[in-house]
Amino acid sequence: MTLTIDSRTSAGAPATPKLAGRRRTARGTHPMWFLIPAYAVLLLFFFVPTVFNFVYAFTDWSSFKSAINPVGLDNFTQLATDGTLFRAIRVTVVYAVLVAVFQNVLGFGLAVLLERDTVVNRIARTFFLVPVLMSALAVGYIFQALLKPSGAVNQLFGIDYAWLADTRWTIVVVALIHAWKWMGLSMLIYLAGLKTVPEDLVEAARIDGASRARTFWRIRVPLLAPAVTFNVATALLGSMNGFDIVQATTGGGPARTTEILNIFIYRTFGQGLFAQATTMSLVLFLLVALMAFPVIYVLRKREEVM
């Protein structure tokens, strides 16, 4: 989402000289106290807990004793030596990348398929939006039922595959379910993006003798860059912060191969290991921050080139 932020600020830039003339009176007409309620809530419920994250990740806070003592890097070294830390990071990143790829491929495919404004297409678009509105937990249960060893999917194909109990491929299956839930949203955004491509640009290319496929890939797709940026960024961030779908389908299993960070946090919190949970929460925070900014930067750069 930040991607649109920059373009907005630059779009708003021409207005600045006018604003400067009014700055003298801004104090009276747009008082700063308007910011206080919102920023008080943000400070108390968002920034202070985030700062706490950086403090309590270095303590032995748990439900087993009342005192909280600093322990330095113990939580990190313990999680790193038993392999939990890097496995959780790897699973989370793999999951996020898979979701981003599937969600965008599905969403883009649907947008291209349903682009024309026919009655069938309009009804189809509505149907693809239903999963977006549904609770992710409910989506998880639906697919758990569909993919049971004796479930409908195996019956349909006459096979006996444990979709949700394969240590290698289940993470792909769960990522597909996540992408299924959100593909309607990506579709809408790609549809809106396709609409912004000027018709005369496509016509000009056709007159110059470009084939249909070439016009599509060389003119229309590059102009979708802002939509790609938005979709990839939201899919990556949304799935790194995911919980419901994984919890409702596998609960992190089999053998913790789908245990993304939030599942670990949920599990250790339930066991009363608050410091470990906080440490992983801090890891998630740093991971998202580390991944988000380069991803957005690269995608925006590509937007400019095109």
Added chain:
Amino acid sequence: MSDLPLWRRLQPVVTIILVVVLIGVPLWLVVVTAGKSQGEAVQPNLSLPGHWQLWANLRQVWTEADVPAAFFGSLIIVAPTVAGVLLLGSMAAWVLARRATRVNAVLYALGISGIILPPAVITVVLLLRQLGLAGTVIGMIGVYMGIYLSTVIFFVTGFVRTIPPALEEAAQIDGAAPFAVFRRIVLPLLRPVLATATILVCLYVWNDVFYAFFVVGGRVDTLPLNLFRVASAGLYLNNWHLIFAYVLLMSLPLIAVFAVAQRRIISGITGGAVK
């Protein structure tokens, strides 16, 4: 690509097949399973129930799982959260958009950082305990507001920049105080973007189970928390007919809202994305 005559004829067929396979099958499973008896639903499949008992199942879930209490819990959390983020967010966004100072640029960046950065779920529980708000509706509302204010500030600030300030100036010259200008002139103009924000925040908060689990789990029941409990409880293991009856009950309000306000929702969701 879409102009090929053959493709023009094939496209509706492909579309219908995709809708049936990708959306129809999962939804069909929910409806037929919710209509089955427990014996039939133990192994959920796509066959029709031998005897429809959808109404009886819905009633059983309604009373046994205490849906009314969960519905009320959801409502009492969602409504103040949405009202709060809209009011506080648009007040802040108005001033941030109109006073382009360096301090405000920093405040804006901080204000929207929550769109990307994940909230600290564990330590927020600790903080709520210290404040005496752990497990309370007010604590939950505060946490949700802290998470979704950034979305509102982001959308509304962008929108305010597109409104000419002349309208406000006329009222200022007439001697209206800032809050009067905001309430009488600015807020009505913000209606489209506030509709967008309402839809997004409702969608997230109504369906959230993760943050609710940490903050109010076991104290206040919301619909997703209740579904989670019902589905995880040993009592309900393999009671797929009840789980899916619950899913139906829970999804209906959102589907109904969607049916009424479809255009608004679609323009809302796509509004900020592609510009």
